[in-house]
Amino acid sequence: MPEVINTWQMTEQGKGGNPGKLTKTTIPVPELAEDDVLVEIAGCGVCHTDLGFFYDGVPTVNKPPLTLGHEIAGTVVAGKSDYIGKNVIIPAVMPCNNCPICDQERGNRCLAQKMPGNSLGVYGGFSSHIPVPSGDLCVLDELKHPLSHYAVIADAATTPYQAAMRADLKKDDLVVVTGVTGGVGVYMAQIAKALGAKVVVGIARNQAKLDRALSYGTDFIINSKGKDIKEVKGEFAGICKQAGVPKNVGWKIFECTGSGGGQEIALSLISFLSKMVVVGFGLQPNKYMLSKLMAFDAEIIGTWGCLPKYYNNVLAMVHEGKVEIEPFLETKPMSTIEQVFEDQHAGKFDKRQVLEPDF
Known part of the structure; x- marks a missing residue:
């Protein structure tokens, strides 16, 4: 269990195409609930949604300061014992599973859903660690790609x-x-x-x-x-x-x-x-x-996000070679986040950018 979470926090939101502000800082590790886990982040993808939050002032549920990033893969290092040591993909939206919307199997648009970098308190993927509920995690029983690369499955592929x-x-x-x-x-x-x-x-x-x-x-x-x-x-x-x-x-x-x-x-x-x-x-x-x-x-x-129950279907397509991820992503150190945001906003990348923590 780390003493703090290192993070790149959005302290100000931009508007009208003008950038907000990112600050490298630390935030507390919260007390984990019975079913929560702490995931050490291996990689977090940079999504168009992140740029909307950062450049266009698209409203987030939780207001700045908060950490963006919702395409996350990593390893469970604390919390519910069944998950410790497991490599996981964190669904971009995690439903409450206890409301009329979820009862209709439309939990991807659950109004009480938890989305890293938006509605999960201050916590997001451009960090060293993130606390999340364990119930909807997609567990990787085998790795056919580097762990950080699985981040794109958290949203772009699902x-x-x-x-x-x-x-x-x-x-x-x-x-x-x-x-x-x-x-x-x-x-x-x-x-x-x-x-x-x-x-x-x-x-x-x-x-x-x-x-x-x-x-x-x-x-x-x-x-x-x-x-x-x-x-x-x-x-x-x-x-x-x-x-x-x-x-x-x-x-x-x-x-x-x-x-x-x-x-x-x-x-x-x-x-x-x-x-x-x-x-x-x-x-x-x-x-x-x-x-x-x-x-x-x-x-x-x-359509919005993806039901967590579908993640294993997409993972199987990736592992079977029916859906290729490697030609469409590249990794960079998370310390380059400001330049990556700027270049991606300017349309300079041909591939999904996945940032790997280097705090």
Whole structure:
């Protein structure tokens, strides 16, 4: 049991794209409840959500000062004896498991959920240690990758799985992923294919990353850069003809960009019996004629996080090689957090950044 927790704390939130303030400091190790554990952090991924908190003033449940970071893997070093010494992934959202929402198996959106770096007191992943409830931990019985690398499963790779469950994704379904080259989109395509999707069409703006996506779950690609909606839909129709599938029936559309442009493309592809699942987060408003949903008998669905019970399913996909994580991440010392935030906010990275504690 350490005497204190070393941490990079967000002491001020930014606004309108201007950064907040990070301070290297220490915080107390709390008294652990009967079912709590203390996890020594091996790695914490930097998520778009963290940047939203830090640069755009997106409200957090607990106000600064608090430590950001919710993509965490590490080793249990104290607390409930059954877990001591075990390597674990900490779910990004941990439901209370005792409310009407949880009773409906929708605990990923439990209003009393605990999310590191948001609603878990001052505690988050950009630290040496973190106290968490033990009940929803995903235990790693074997390591096929460095422990820190499993941090991306805590959110980037599991959020798409939850989205697939919300869409009732089944074998031979037709799938579109807008933002297929992004930190979540790269896993959305792989998970869709692992679940048996017949055709996966990826849409994004970076040609090199789009070409890469063809090796990771994506069957066809569309580069939307500099193109209007009509052009994108024309390319989509051509792909459907080539693949021998309908262009206007049954597509499941996963919007992973959180950008106005990406959302506009996704909305334009809604057709008969479609389901559009909103996975990415953005602050911009949208315009859409809701009566189209009636005419198409279509749906727009929101999704948030992932139920802890699904983590082992995703872990199995990773260990079986159906979902690749190594091509899409790189590690850096946690002491570089300020530069990493700045560079990631500027769009300079091609891969998920995982910060490893070096206090």
